[in-house]
Amino acid sequence: MKLFKQFTIIIALSFIGEVLHALIPFSIPASIYGILLLFLLLEQKILQVDDVKEVSDFLIFIMPLLFVPAAVGLIDTWDELRASLTAYVTIIIAVTLIVMIATGLITQWFIRHSRKSVK
Structure with missing residues (x-):
């Protein structure tokens, strides 16, 4: 029953993220709304980490499996991607470096800012 409760919390937050995505006119994915809501609930101590820990650990463990459909989709469109592969790789490397x-x-x-405020 504990795992069911944890999974229900995560699904409910995901659903609320979908609702916020439909209501708020920004181009922010619904999953981001859901994860921000989870963060705020944890930060405000409304939810405890133990309230979602086991299911979260399980979902992170199976995350590679969740990417299989996306990889299959890339394989299906390989002919279209191959024509622009150099551009895609260049953009991925450039954006990765910019983010880093x-x-x-x-x-x-x-x-540096936190060191100044401590002194």
């Missing part, structure tokens, strides 16, 4: 650099700079800024 931006994350590093922002993290350094936060570390």
